[in-house]
Amino acid sequence: MATAPQQQPLPLFYQDLQPLSSQLHGEFRARPVDRAPFLVHQHAVPVTVEEFPILQRFMPIVFSMGEDPVPLALMGLNEGVNVFFDDEGKLIEQNFYVPAYIRRYPYMLARLRQDSDELSLCFDPTSDAIGPGEEGEKLFGEDGQPSEATKGILQFAEQFERAGQNTGLFVKELADLDLLMDGEVSIQPEGAAQPFVYRGFRMIDEQKLNDLRGDQLRKMMQNGMLPLIFAHLFSLGQMREIFGRQVQQGKMPAPQLVS
Template identity: 25%
Template sequence: MANIVPLNSTAHLNSLVKESKDYSRFKNQSLIPVVAQEFATLANEFPIVFVKNSESGQFTPIAMMGIKTDENLYCQTETWTSSVTPLAFSKAPLSLMKTSEESEELMVFVDEDSELLNTTKGNRLFDDAGEQSEYLKQRSNALLDLAGFTQQTSAITKYLAELKLLTPKQLTVKLSKNSEDVNINGIYIVDEKALNELKDEDFIAIKNKGLLPLIYAHLTSLHQIARLITKQRSLELTAS
Protein backbone atom coordinates (compact mmCIF):
# COMPACT_ATOMS: atom_id res chain seq x y z
CA MET A 1 0.00 0.00 0.00
CA ALA A 2 1.11 3.56 -0.63
CA ASN A 3 0.02 6.99 0.52
CA ILE A 4 1.39 9.32 -2.15
CA VAL A 5 1.21 13.04 -1.29
CA PRO A 6 2.99 16.20 -2.55
CA LEU A 7 6.27 16.83 -0.76
CA ASN A 8 6.34 20.14 1.10
CA SER A 9 8.61 21.77 3.65
CA THR A 10 5.89 22.24 6.27
CA ALA A 11 4.50 18.71 6.51
CA HIS A 12 7.87 17.03 5.89
CA LEU A 13 10.28 19.43 7.59
CA ASN A 14 11.59 16.73 9.94
CA SER A 15 11.26 13.81 7.56
CA LEU A 16 14.28 11.63 6.89
CA VAL A 17 14.86 9.13 4.08
CA LYS A 18 16.73 5.95 4.91
CA GLU A 19 18.87 4.39 2.18
CA SER A 20 18.30 0.66 1.86
CA LYS A 21 19.00 -2.20 -0.52
CA ASP A 22 16.01 -4.11 0.81
CA TYR A 23 13.89 -4.47 -2.31
CA SER A 24 11.58 -7.15 -0.94
CA ARG A 25 8.64 -4.83 -1.67
CA PHE A 26 9.02 -6.06 -5.27
CA LYS A 27 8.85 -9.75 -4.33
CA ASN A 28 5.51 -10.25 -6.12
CA GLN A 29 6.50 -8.26 -9.23
CA SER A 30 8.67 -10.18 -11.67
CA LEU A 31 8.55 -7.64 -14.52
CA ILE A 32 10.41 -4.41 -13.71
CA PRO A 33 10.27 -1.45 -16.17
CA VAL A 34 13.70 -0.32 -17.36
CA VAL A 35 15.04 2.46 -19.58
CA ALA A 36 17.28 2.23 -22.62
CA GLN A 37 20.20 3.83 -20.80
CA GLU A 38 20.56 0.78 -18.54
CA PHE A 39 20.19 -1.99 -21.13
CA ALA A 40 23.93 -2.65 -21.42
CA THR A 41 24.40 -2.97 -17.65
CA LEU A 42 21.30 -4.97 -16.81
CA ALA A 43 21.75 -7.34 -19.76
CA ASN A 44 24.55 -9.05 -17.84
CA GLU A 45 22.05 -10.27 -15.24
CA PHE A 46 18.45 -10.09 -16.48
CA PRO A 47 16.57 -10.91 -19.68
CA ILE A 48 15.29 -7.64 -21.15
CA VAL A 49 12.09 -7.98 -23.17
CA PHE A 50 9.16 -5.76 -24.16
CA VAL A 51 5.53 -5.77 -23.07
CA LYS A 52 2.64 -4.08 -24.87
CA ASN A 53 -0.04 -1.91 -23.29
CA SER A 54 -3.30 -3.37 -24.58
CA GLU A 55 -5.04 0.02 -24.48
CA SER A 56 -2.42 2.40 -25.88
CA GLY A 57 -0.41 -0.08 -27.95
CA GLN A 58 2.78 1.39 -26.44
CA PHE A 59 5.68 -0.97 -25.79
CA THR A 60 7.70 -0.85 -22.57
CA PRO A 61 11.03 -2.61 -21.98
CA ILE A 62 11.18 -4.65 -18.80
CA ALA A 63 13.73 -6.72 -16.92
CA MET A 64 12.48 -10.23 -16.21
CA MET A 65 13.27 -11.20 -12.63
CA GLY A 66 11.19 -14.32 -12.42
CA ILE A 67 9.71 -17.22 -14.34
CA LYS A 68 6.31 -16.76 -12.69
CA THR A 69 4.57 -13.41 -13.07
CA ASP A 70 3.91 -13.00 -9.34
CA GLU A 71 7.33 -14.02 -8.05
CA ASN A 72 10.51 -11.93 -8.22
CA LEU A 73 13.36 -14.37 -7.67
CA TYR A 74 15.76 -11.62 -6.63
CA CYS A 75 13.53 -9.98 -4.02
CA GLN A 76 12.34 -12.84 -1.84
CA THR A 77 14.63 -11.75 0.99
CA GLU A 78 15.83 -8.39 2.30
CA THR A 79 19.29 -8.97 0.79
CA TRP A 80 19.98 -7.83 -2.77
CA THR A 81 22.51 -10.22 -4.27
CA SER A 82 22.96 -8.88 -7.80
CA SER A 83 25.82 -6.55 -8.72
CA VAL A 84 23.45 -4.42 -10.82
CA THR A 85 20.26 -2.65 -9.79
CA PRO A 86 17.48 -1.21 -11.98
CA LEU A 87 17.09 2.55 -11.68
CA ALA A 88 13.41 2.07 -10.84
CA PHE A 89 14.39 0.44 -7.53
CA SER A 90 16.10 3.60 -6.29
CA LYS A 91 13.14 5.99 -6.51
CA ALA A 92 11.25 5.13 -3.32
CA PRO A 93 9.91 6.82 -1.33
CA LEU A 94 10.03 9.77 -3.77
CA SER A 95 8.45 10.09 -7.19
CA LEU A 96 7.97 12.74 -9.84
CA MET A 97 4.43 13.38 -11.06
CA LYS A 98 2.44 16.00 -12.94
CA THR A 99 0.66 18.55 -10.77
CA SER A 100 -2.54 17.84 -12.76
CA GLU A 101 -3.63 15.98 -15.88
CA GLU A 102 -3.85 19.28 -17.76
CA SER A 103 -0.43 20.55 -16.70
CA GLU A 104 3.07 19.60 -17.85
CA GLU A 105 4.53 20.91 -14.59
CA LEU A 106 6.21 18.26 -12.46
CA MET A 107 6.65 18.10 -8.72
CA VAL A 108 8.07 15.69 -6.17
CA PHE A 109 5.70 13.42 -4.27
CA VAL A 110 6.47 11.20 -1.30
CA ASP A 111 4.98 7.94 -0.05
CA GLU A 112 4.17 8.66 3.58
CA ASP A 113 3.59 4.96 4.27
CA SER A 114 7.02 3.91 3.03
CA GLU A 115 9.28 2.20 5.54
CA LEU A 116 12.11 4.33 4.16
CA LEU A 117 10.49 7.52 5.47
CA ASN A 118 10.90 8.30 9.18
CA THR A 119 11.95 11.01 11.63
CA THR A 120 14.85 9.29 13.39
CA LYS A 121 17.34 7.89 10.87
CA GLY A 122 18.43 8.88 7.38
CA ASN A 123 18.93 11.93 5.19
CA ARG A 124 16.97 15.12 5.77
CA LEU A 125 14.80 16.41 2.95
CA PHE A 126 14.70 19.99 4.26
CA ASP A 127 16.91 22.07 6.54
CA ASP A 128 15.62 23.94 9.59
CA ALA A 129 14.73 26.93 7.42
CA GLY A 130 12.56 24.78 5.18
CA GLU A 131 14.98 24.90 2.25
CA GLN A 132 15.71 21.79 0.19
CA SER A 133 18.65 19.80 1.49
CA GLU A 134 21.49 18.81 -0.83
CA TYR A 135 20.24 15.24 -0.56
CA LEU A 136 16.77 16.23 -1.80
CA LYS A 137 18.28 18.24 -4.64
CA GLN A 138 20.32 15.23 -5.72
CA ARG A 139 17.32 12.91 -5.49
CA SER A 140 15.13 15.38 -7.42
CA ASN A 141 17.74 15.66 -10.18
CA ALA A 142 17.93 11.86 -10.38
CA LEU A 143 14.14 11.69 -10.73
CA LEU A 144 14.25 14.30 -13.49
CA ASP A 145 16.96 12.31 -15.27
CA LEU A 146 14.89 9.14 -15.00
CA ALA A 147 11.82 10.94 -16.35
CA GLY A 148 13.90 12.09 -19.32
CA PHE A 149 15.27 8.58 -19.84
CA THR A 150 11.73 7.17 -19.74
CA GLN A 151 10.55 9.64 -22.36
CA GLN A 152 13.50 8.81 -24.62
CA THR A 153 12.89 5.09 -24.15
CA SER A 154 9.24 5.48 -25.15
CA ALA A 155 10.32 7.21 -28.34
CA ILE A 156 12.84 4.45 -29.10
CA THR A 157 10.36 1.60 -28.57
CA LYS A 158 7.77 3.43 -30.68
CA TYR A 159 10.35 3.74 -33.46
CA LEU A 160 11.24 0.02 -33.27
CA ALA A 161 7.54 -0.86 -33.39
CA GLU A 162 6.99 1.37 -36.43
CA LEU A 163 9.76 -0.53 -38.20
CA LYS A 164 7.91 -3.75 -37.29
CA LEU A 165 10.94 -5.09 -35.44
CA LEU A 166 9.07 -6.18 -32.29
CA THR A 167 7.51 -9.61 -32.49
CA PRO A 168 5.56 -11.62 -29.88
CA LYS A 169 7.45 -14.51 -28.33
CA GLN A 170 6.16 -17.32 -26.14
CA LEU A 171 8.78 -18.81 -23.86
CA THR A 172 8.31 -22.39 -22.72
CA VAL A 173 10.32 -23.34 -19.66
CA LYS A 174 10.73 -26.79 -18.10
CA LEU A 175 11.95 -26.53 -14.53
CA SER A 176 12.50 -30.26 -14.02
CA LYS A 177 11.97 -33.57 -15.80
CA ASN A 178 8.74 -34.24 -13.94
CA SER A 179 7.28 -30.73 -13.86
CA GLU A 180 4.80 -29.28 -16.32
CA ASP A 181 6.02 -26.73 -18.82
CA VAL A 182 5.72 -23.08 -17.77
CA ASN A 183 4.56 -20.86 -20.62
CA ILE A 184 5.53 -17.19 -20.48
CA ASN A 185 3.23 -15.15 -22.70
CA GLY A 186 2.74 -11.50 -23.53
CA ILE A 187 6.35 -10.60 -24.20
CA TYR A 188 7.96 -9.21 -27.33
CA ILE A 189 11.51 -9.33 -28.60
CA VAL A 190 13.38 -7.81 -31.53
CA ASP A 191 13.00 -10.06 -34.57
CA GLU A 192 16.56 -10.65 -35.81
CA LYS A 193 15.30 -11.79 -39.21
CA ALA A 194 13.30 -8.58 -39.63
CA LEU A 195 16.31 -6.56 -38.47
CA ASN A 196 18.58 -8.18 -41.05
CA GLU A 197 16.00 -7.67 -43.79
CA LEU A 198 15.53 -3.94 -43.18
CA LYS A 199 16.03 -1.60 -46.08
CA ASP A 200 19.53 -0.16 -46.12
CA GLU A 201 18.29 3.34 -45.29
CA ASP A 202 16.33 2.07 -42.27
CA PHE A 203 19.27 0.06 -40.95
CA ILE A 204 21.60 3.02 -41.41
CA ALA A 205 19.08 5.24 -39.61
CA ILE A 206 19.04 2.82 -36.66
CA LYS A 207 22.84 2.82 -36.64
CA ASN A 208 23.05 6.62 -36.79
CA LYS A 209 20.56 6.96 -33.95
CA GLY A 210 22.85 4.78 -31.81
CA LEU A 211 20.24 2.08 -31.37
CA LEU A 212 22.23 -0.96 -32.50
CA PRO A 213 24.03 -1.38 -29.14
CA LEU A 214 20.64 -1.31 -27.39
CA ILE A 215 19.22 -3.93 -29.71
CA TYR A 216 22.25 -6.20 -29.35
CA ALA A 217 22.22 -5.79 -25.55
CA HIS A 218 18.55 -6.82 -25.55
CA LEU A 219 19.21 -9.86 -27.75
CA THR A 220 22.25 -10.91 -25.70
CA SER A 221 20.25 -10.56 -22.47
CA LEU A 222 17.86 -13.31 -23.57
CA HIS A 223 20.57 -15.82 -22.63
CA GLN A 224 19.94 -14.82 -19.00
CA ILE A 225 16.70 -16.78 -19.06
CA ALA A 226 18.85 -19.78 -18.19
CA ARG A 227 19.93 -17.92 -15.05
CA LEU A 228 16.28 -17.43 -14.06
CA ILE A 229 15.56 -21.12 -14.58
CA THR A 230 18.49 -22.03 -12.32
CA LYS A 231 17.31 -19.62 -9.62
CA GLN A 232 13.74 -20.93 -9.84
CA ARG A 233 14.92 -24.53 -9.48
CA SER A 234 17.08 -23.56 -6.51
CA LEU A 235 14.16 -21.79 -4.83
CA GLU A 236 11.87 -24.77 -5.28
CA LEU A 237 14.49 -27.20 -3.97
CA THR A 238 14.95 -25.03 -0.89
CA ALA A 239 11.20 -24.90 -0.30
CA SER A 240 10.72 -28.67 -0.71
Protein backbone atom coordinates (compact mmCIF):
# COMPACT_ATOMS: atom_id res chain seq x y z
CA MET A 1 0.00 0.00 0.00
CA ALA A 2 1.29 3.45 -0.88
CA THR A 3 2.05 5.70 2.04
CA ALA A 4 1.06 9.33 2.28
CA PRO A 5 3.83 11.95 1.87
CA GLN A 6 3.76 13.40 5.38
CA GLN A 7 7.45 13.85 6.11
CA GLN A 8 7.08 17.63 6.19
CA PRO A 9 4.36 20.08 7.24
CA LEU A 10 1.26 20.08 5.08
CA PRO A 11 0.55 23.10 2.85
CA LEU A 12 -2.10 25.69 3.69
CA PHE A 13 -5.67 24.22 3.76
CA TYR A 14 -4.51 20.58 3.64
CA GLN A 15 -5.30 18.53 6.76
CA ASP A 16 -4.11 15.22 5.33
CA LEU A 17 -2.62 13.99 2.07
CA GLN A 18 -2.95 10.65 0.29
CA PRO A 19 -1.79 9.52 -3.16
CA LEU A 20 -4.72 8.92 -5.51
CA SER A 21 -4.81 5.22 -6.42
CA SER A 22 -7.13 3.20 -8.65
CA GLN A 23 -6.73 0.25 -6.27
CA LEU A 24 -7.81 2.20 -3.19
CA HIS A 25 -10.05 4.85 -4.74
CA GLY A 26 -11.55 3.14 -7.76
CA GLU A 27 -15.08 4.16 -6.70
CA PHE A 28 -14.21 7.73 -5.75
CA ARG A 29 -15.75 10.69 -7.51
CA ALA A 30 -14.94 14.39 -7.79
CA ARG A 31 -17.99 15.90 -6.11
CA PRO A 32 -19.42 19.31 -6.93
CA VAL A 33 -19.16 21.84 -4.09
CA ASP A 34 -20.60 25.34 -3.73
CA ARG A 35 -18.67 26.47 -0.66
CA ALA A 36 -15.16 26.42 0.80
CA PRO A 37 -15.35 26.41 4.63
CA PHE A 38 -11.56 26.45 4.84
CA LEU A 39 -11.59 30.01 3.46
CA VAL A 40 -13.93 31.57 6.04
CA HIS A 41 -11.14 32.86 8.30
CA GLN A 42 -8.36 32.97 5.70
CA HIS A 43 -7.23 36.50 4.84
CA ALA A 44 -4.35 35.64 2.45
CA VAL A 45 -3.63 32.94 -0.12
CA PRO A 46 -0.50 32.15 -2.18
CA VAL A 47 -0.65 33.13 -5.85
CA THR A 48 1.53 32.70 -8.94
CA VAL A 49 2.97 35.37 -11.21
CA GLU A 50 0.75 34.22 -14.09
CA GLU A 51 -2.21 35.44 -12.04
CA PHE A 52 -0.89 38.94 -11.33
CA PRO A 53 -2.50 40.66 -14.36
CA ILE A 54 -6.04 39.56 -13.47
CA LEU A 55 -5.57 39.53 -9.67
CA GLN A 56 -4.66 43.21 -9.58
CA ARG A 57 -8.29 44.04 -10.41
CA PHE A 58 -9.65 42.30 -7.31
CA MET A 59 -7.09 41.99 -4.51
CA PRO A 60 -3.84 43.50 -3.28
CA ILE A 61 -0.78 41.39 -4.14
CA VAL A 62 1.94 41.50 -1.50
CA PHE A 63 4.89 39.31 -0.52
CA SER A 64 5.28 37.36 2.70
CA MET A 65 7.98 38.12 5.26
CA GLY A 66 10.96 35.85 5.81
CA GLU A 67 13.90 34.54 3.82
CA ASP A 68 11.80 33.01 1.04
CA PRO A 69 9.01 35.48 0.24
CA VAL A 70 5.85 34.17 -1.41
CA PRO A 71 3.36 36.31 -3.37
CA LEU A 72 0.05 36.53 -1.52
CA ALA A 73 -3.37 37.83 -2.52
CA LEU A 74 -5.14 39.54 0.37
CA MET A 75 -8.82 38.74 0.89
CA GLY A 76 -8.80 40.77 4.10
CA LEU A 77 -6.41 43.17 5.84
CA ASN A 78 -6.68 41.55 9.26
CA GLU A 79 -6.07 38.00 10.47
CA GLY A 80 -9.22 35.89 10.25
CA VAL A 81 -11.06 38.29 7.91
CA ASN A 82 -12.21 37.35 4.41
CA VAL A 83 -14.44 39.89 2.67
CA PHE A 84 -15.15 37.77 -0.42
CA PHE A 85 -16.60 34.65 1.22
CA ASP A 86 -19.43 34.46 3.76
CA ASP A 87 -19.50 32.60 7.08
CA GLU A 88 -20.29 29.32 5.29
CA GLY A 89 -17.49 29.70 2.76
CA LYS A 90 -19.77 30.70 -0.13
CA LEU A 91 -18.57 33.29 -2.61
CA ILE A 92 -20.39 36.56 -1.95
CA GLU A 93 -20.28 37.81 -5.53
CA GLN A 94 -19.73 36.07 -8.85
CA ASN A 95 -17.56 38.80 -10.38
CA PHE A 96 -14.44 37.60 -8.61
CA TYR A 97 -11.26 35.79 -9.59
CA VAL A 98 -10.66 32.75 -7.39
CA PRO A 99 -6.88 32.13 -7.15
CA ALA A 100 -5.56 28.88 -8.59
CA TYR A 101 -4.25 27.74 -5.19
CA ILE A 102 -7.85 27.62 -3.96
CA ARG A 103 -9.17 25.96 -7.13
CA ARG A 104 -6.47 23.28 -6.92
CA TYR A 105 -7.65 22.09 -3.49
CA PRO A 106 -8.12 19.25 -2.47
CA TYR A 107 -5.59 17.97 -5.02
CA MET A 108 -1.89 18.61 -5.42
CA LEU A 109 1.29 17.04 -6.75
CA ALA A 110 3.62 15.74 -4.05
CA ARG A 111 6.72 13.59 -3.66
CA LEU A 112 5.96 10.19 -2.18
CA ARG A 113 9.64 9.51 -1.52
CA GLN A 114 12.23 11.97 -0.30
CA ASP A 115 14.93 10.36 -2.46
CA SER A 116 12.94 10.89 -5.67
CA ASP A 117 11.93 13.97 -7.65
CA GLU A 118 8.90 12.17 -9.08
CA LEU A 119 5.59 13.84 -8.24
CA SER A 120 2.31 11.98 -7.77
CA LEU A 121 -1.26 13.26 -7.75
CA CYS A 122 -2.47 13.38 -4.15
CA PHE A 123 -5.61 14.62 -2.38
CA ASP A 124 -6.88 15.66 1.03
CA PRO A 125 -9.26 12.87 2.17
CA THR A 126 -10.92 15.19 4.69
CA SER A 127 -12.42 17.28 1.86
CA ASP A 128 -16.06 16.91 0.85
CA ALA A 129 -15.01 17.47 -2.78
CA ILE A 130 -13.83 13.87 -3.20
CA GLY A 131 -15.06 10.49 -1.99
CA PRO A 132 -17.21 7.46 -2.79
CA GLY A 133 -20.85 7.79 -3.76
CA GLU A 134 -23.15 8.40 -6.70
CA GLU A 135 -22.70 12.15 -7.09
CA GLY A 136 -19.95 13.70 -9.19
CA GLU A 137 -17.53 12.57 -11.89
CA LYS A 138 -15.81 9.21 -11.54
CA LEU A 139 -12.05 9.44 -11.12
CA PHE A 140 -11.34 6.01 -12.62
CA GLY A 141 -12.96 3.91 -15.31
CA GLU A 142 -13.97 0.25 -15.02
CA ASP A 143 -10.53 -0.69 -16.34
CA GLY A 144 -8.83 1.25 -13.54
CA GLN A 145 -7.52 3.90 -15.91
CA PRO A 146 -7.81 7.61 -15.01
CA SER A 147 -11.03 9.21 -16.22
CA GLU A 148 -11.17 12.44 -18.23
CA ALA A 149 -11.97 14.22 -14.95
CA THR A 150 -8.77 12.89 -13.36
CA LYS A 151 -6.73 13.79 -16.43
CA GLY A 152 -8.06 17.35 -16.17
CA ILE A 153 -7.23 17.52 -12.46
CA LEU A 154 -3.72 16.24 -13.16
CA GLN A 155 -3.20 18.71 -15.98
CA PHE A 156 -4.27 21.62 -13.77
CA ALA A 157 -1.98 20.43 -10.96
CA GLU A 158 0.94 20.20 -13.40
CA GLN A 159 0.24 23.70 -14.73
CA PHE A 160 0.14 25.01 -11.17
CA GLU A 161 3.45 23.31 -10.39
CA ARG A 162 5.12 24.96 -13.40
CA ALA A 163 3.60 28.32 -12.46
CA GLY A 164 4.98 27.87 -8.95
CA GLN A 165 8.47 27.29 -10.34
CA ASN A 166 8.21 30.43 -12.49
CA THR A 167 7.04 32.35 -9.43
CA GLY A 168 10.04 31.16 -7.45
CA LEU A 169 12.39 32.40 -10.18
CA PHE A 170 10.60 35.76 -10.27
CA VAL A 171 10.90 36.27 -6.51
CA LYS A 172 14.55 35.17 -6.55
CA GLU A 173 15.29 37.80 -9.18
CA LEU A 174 13.57 40.44 -7.04
CA ALA A 175 15.71 39.38 -4.07
CA ASP A 176 18.91 39.41 -6.15
CA LEU A 177 18.11 42.98 -7.24
CA ASP A 178 17.21 43.89 -3.63
CA LEU A 179 13.86 45.29 -4.77
CA LEU A 180 11.73 44.09 -1.84
CA MET A 181 11.18 46.21 1.24
CA ASP A 182 9.02 45.98 4.36
CA GLY A 183 5.60 47.35 3.51
CA GLU A 184 3.32 49.67 5.44
CA VAL A 185 -0.09 51.06 4.60
CA SER A 186 -1.86 53.68 6.70
CA ILE A 187 -5.58 54.26 6.16
CA GLN A 188 -7.31 57.17 7.88
CA PRO A 189 -11.10 56.66 7.87
CA GLU A 190 -13.24 59.77 7.97
CA GLY A 191 -14.07 60.67 11.57
CA ALA A 192 -11.52 58.27 13.10
CA ALA A 193 -9.11 59.67 15.68
CA GLN A 194 -6.27 57.41 14.61
CA PRO A 195 -5.38 55.70 11.31
CA PHE A 196 -5.35 51.95 10.79
CA VAL A 197 -1.75 50.91 10.09
CA TYR A 198 -1.01 47.63 8.33
CA ARG A 199 2.44 46.02 8.34
CA GLY A 200 3.86 42.50 8.25
CA PHE A 201 4.27 42.18 4.48
CA ARG A 202 6.81 43.04 1.80
CA MET A 203 6.41 45.04 -1.39
CA ILE A 204 8.44 46.42 -4.28
CA ASP A 205 10.59 49.42 -3.39
CA GLU A 206 9.65 51.90 -6.12
CA GLN A 207 12.68 54.10 -5.47
CA LYS A 208 15.07 51.18 -6.02
CA LEU A 209 13.10 50.19 -9.11
CA ASN A 210 13.51 53.71 -10.50
CA ASP A 211 17.25 53.61 -9.72
CA LEU A 212 17.92 50.46 -11.75
CA ARG A 213 20.28 50.77 -14.70
CA GLY A 214 18.84 50.90 -18.20
CA ASP A 215 20.18 47.47 -19.14
CA GLN A 216 18.57 45.95 -16.03
CA LEU A 217 15.19 47.51 -16.86
CA ARG A 218 15.48 46.42 -20.48
CA LYS A 219 16.14 42.83 -19.39
CA MET A 220 13.16 42.93 -17.04
CA MET A 221 10.94 44.20 -19.84
CA GLN A 222 12.14 41.47 -22.21
CA ASN A 223 11.69 38.60 -19.73
CA GLY A 224 8.25 39.83 -18.63
CA MET A 225 9.18 40.85 -15.09
CA LEU A 226 8.42 44.55 -15.43
CA PRO A 227 4.69 44.18 -16.28
CA LEU A 228 4.34 41.81 -13.30
CA ILE A 229 5.99 44.33 -11.00
CA PHE A 230 3.62 47.05 -12.17
CA ALA A 231 0.65 44.70 -11.70
CA HIS A 232 1.78 44.22 -8.08
CA LEU A 233 2.20 47.96 -7.54
CA PHE A 234 -1.17 48.80 -9.13
CA SER A 235 -2.87 46.12 -7.01
CA LEU A 236 -1.87 47.89 -3.79
CA GLY A 237 -4.63 50.39 -4.52
CA GLN A 238 -7.05 47.58 -3.67
CA MET A 239 -6.01 47.89 -0.02
CA ARG A 240 -8.52 50.68 0.50
CA GLU A 241 -11.19 48.71 -1.37
CA ILE A 242 -10.67 45.76 0.99
CA PHE A 243 -10.69 48.14 3.95
CA GLY A 244 -14.02 49.58 2.77
CA ARG A 245 -15.49 46.10 2.47
CA GLN A 246 -14.39 45.28 6.02
CA VAL A 247 -16.09 48.43 7.29
CA GLN A 248 -19.25 47.62 5.34
CA GLN A 249 -19.31 44.04 6.67
CA GLY A 250 -18.58 45.06 10.28
CA LYS A 251 -15.26 43.22 10.34
CA MET A 252 -13.06 45.98 11.69
CA PRO A 253 -10.76 45.67 14.74
CA ALA A 254 -10.02 48.54 17.09
CA PRO A 255 -7.89 51.27 15.48
CA GLN A 256 -4.13 50.64 15.58
CA LEU A 257 -1.99 53.50 16.83
CA VAL A 258 0.89 54.77 14.78
CA SER A 259 4.13 53.78 16.48
